[in-house]
Amino acid sequence: MTAELGAPRPEYCAIAIMAKAPRIGGAKTRLVPPLSAAEAAGLSACFIRDATENIAAAAQQSAIEGYIAYSPPDAAAEFEPLLAKGTRLLPSRRIGLGASLLDAAEDLLAAGYGSACLVNSDSPTLPTSLLIDAARALSLPDDRIVLGPAEDGGYYLIGLKQAHARLFGDIAWSTPRVFAQTVERAREIGLEPLVLPAWYDVDDVASLQRLTAELLAKDDKDDRGTAYHAPHTASFLRDLFRDGDPRLTLDRAGPSGGRAGP
DSSP states (O other), rough: OOOOOOOOOOOHHHHHHHEOOOOOTTSSSSGTSOOOOOHHHHHHHHHHHHHHHHEEEEEETTSSEEEEEEESSOOOHHHHHOOOOOEEEEOSSSSSSHHHHHHHHHHHHTOOOOOEEEEESSTTTTTTHHHHHHHHHHHHSSSOEEEEEEETTTTEEEEEOOOGGGGGSSOOSSTTHHHHHHHHHHHHTTHHHOOOOOOOOOOOOOHHHHHHHHHHHSOOOTTTTSSOOOOOHHHHHHHHHTTOTTSSOOOSTTTTTTTTOO
């Protein structure tokens, strides 16, 4: 395995973003249209960059080290410009979400971390506090699992102290059953997951509308317990919809109605 794994640090939680290279035609395809393929790829890159900076912010308050667990395995150079300081790269070993999740957990725990959290790359405003809470919960004694449910029925985070393969087997990936099935698998191996507050993924037009309204209607403040301000994503969206682009109706953007940005 070729990876930028850190030295063994059993007191640390490794938090890895599960990310595909933000390539034109292969990134955020469910947002095309209303976005062009190039715009969708640019937005994906912003999501990844903000996610690494969010983890870096969490690391200021808890024993955390950040990673991107990326695919395809030859895409390291494409991620280099998107890394917050201190973020390391971990290439994928197998194809498929379940296999990639398990491999990332195995690799990080084998490197000597006390725990590992795997986080999606589709929730750029995920509160920093949730990352901190997950890492601190996993620092407690005994085996345990932390799950962050996504509003669409999946999960935005899974945290582990051991790489339990059963958690990733026989899961109906990309369906609303993922979270519930993962809870069932955890109970099968005798562990009751600690469940974090729900958050949302941005993977369709409705959730993009929600994200745009959220980011462009607020100032750039990031208080513990609130949505992360995702500055790169916010700037990208502000530029994209600066002239009242009609492709996205921002009903919740505030008094400006359908127009976003200045």
